Amino acid sequence: MKKILVVITIMIIGLVGIKGYDLIHGGFEIKIKNQTNKELSGLYLTYDNIKSDIKIPLIDLNKDYKLNVNPSKDIGESSMKLHYKDNKGKLHKETVIGYFEGGYSGDILIKIKSIDADGKLKFNIKEDISLY
Template sequence: MKGKMKKIIVSIIVLIIGALGFVTIRLAQEGFDIRVENETNKEVSGLYLTYDNIKSDINIPSIASGEKYTLNVNQNEDSNNDFSEAALKLEYKDNKGNLHTEYLIGYFEKGYTGKAVVNIKSIDENGKLEVEIKNHTSVY
């Protein structure tokens, strides 16, 4: 009987520790983890992230062919006081100076979390990118 009770207590303690660990990990993640993958045979540069009421656009450094760049966009820290809701956009200009916009997160507010992966598939002769975006957003 004592052995069975001990196993039950140990199991409860393990469950509590696991639950606390999960909550701590969820609270530690703020904003959006963004990964940009350059699947082309050329270096990609001139990319930046933006949204309405951001303090300043977030420049992405040049990404060599076959390389990845990861960053975190924290709307709780990166936004000005007027921020309430927005869409997270990847923007760049092509060789002719035309602005191109790709939506990474279609809608978010303060407190939202998530991740997005941007796969740059190809670059045409004018510098226009073909991209594939996968994202996931949570409201907590």
């Protein structure tokens, strides 16, 4: 009888540990690398059914910014975009994740390679998305 209780206790602790790890490390780990020769500001991330856009703080030249975005499980189908305005105030949208649903996770690397005279950014984006 004691062996059964020990096995059940270990299984419960294991399941709680796995669930806790998922809650802490779920969602998308996003790294933005500023490879330009200027500070970048005014960037934000957005996706469908988000309560408020995710503002990216100023990123110094040749510096990185990391964040975790963990959308709620009930958002439905969505895509994630990075928005910014150029020097003329024109809004630009760059797709960061083409498709995801609640519960998806992964790593996203956004390299901002250059900025032209008008303030338009050139990107290189790599995504590694998992369904669970």
